[in-house]
Amino acid sequence: MTSADGKGPVVVKEGSDALLPCSLSTEENIEGKLFHWKKDGQKEVFLYDAGVHYNNGRPGQDEQFKGRVSHFQDGLKHRNASITIRNTKLADRGNYTCDFPRLQNQTFHIELDVGAAAEPSVTILDQIKDWALLQCLVRGASPMPKVEWKDSSGNMVPAHEPQVSQRGDGTYDVTLQAAVNKTDRFRCVVTQEEIYHQIYAETNVLLPPPPEND
Incomplete structure (x- = not known):
C-alpha cells in the first residue's frame, strides 16, 4: 500500500511522533469541509467537520487515539488534512485512510509502521x-x-x-x-x-x- 504522498509507508520509532500526510489538490480551503481518518477500516482516529473535531468536544474517537492525535489548523487553508499521532505504540501499526466523503468520496491510503528499537x-x-x-x-x-x-x-x-x-x-x-x-x-x-x-x-x-x- 502506498501513502498519500506516493513515497511508501510512514516508518517511525516507537515513542516518537508520526506524521500521516493527506492533502487535496482541487480545494483551496478545507476549513468548512469534512474529512475522516480511520485505522484498518474501523477504528476512529480523527474526524473534522467544519471546525468541530475530536479534540474540541465531538464524541466517537477510539480510546486508543484519545489525546494523541492533532491536525494542522493553519494548514486547512492550504488543503492540508494531515494528522500527527504522538508517542506512537506498536499497536498503532496498520493501514490508515483519510476520506473526504462529500468531495466525490476522495480517499487516501497511508501505511504506518512503528518500529521497536533493539536493545542488545x-x-x-x-x-x-x-x-x-x-x-x-x-x-x-x-x-x-x-x-x-x-x-x-x-x-x-x-x-x-x-x-x-x-x-x-x-x-x-x-x-x-x-x-x-x-x-x-x-x-x-x-x-x-x-x-x-x-x-x-x-x-x-x-x-x-x-x-x-x-
Missing part, C-alpha cells in the same frame, strides 16, 4: 583455554535488526548463523554467537536502518597469552 545484551557463554564463546541477544525488535560482532578495531568477527524467531506481535528475537581466540573488547552492533537506530553492547575477553616458542 551480551554474555560470555563459555571460555576454555584459548577461546571464548560470545552471545548477543536481541528481544522484541522491529523491523528485524542486523546483528554483527566486531572487535575493538571495528573489524568484523566471524559468527555463527543468527537464530531468528518472530513473535506474535510481529517483533523479532535474534541470537548471534561468535567464537573468539584473542584478548580484546568485543562489540555487538545492532542496526535498524528503517528507523535510523543503531546501538551496541560490549564485553571484555581476557585469554591467556599464547605459549612462547623455545
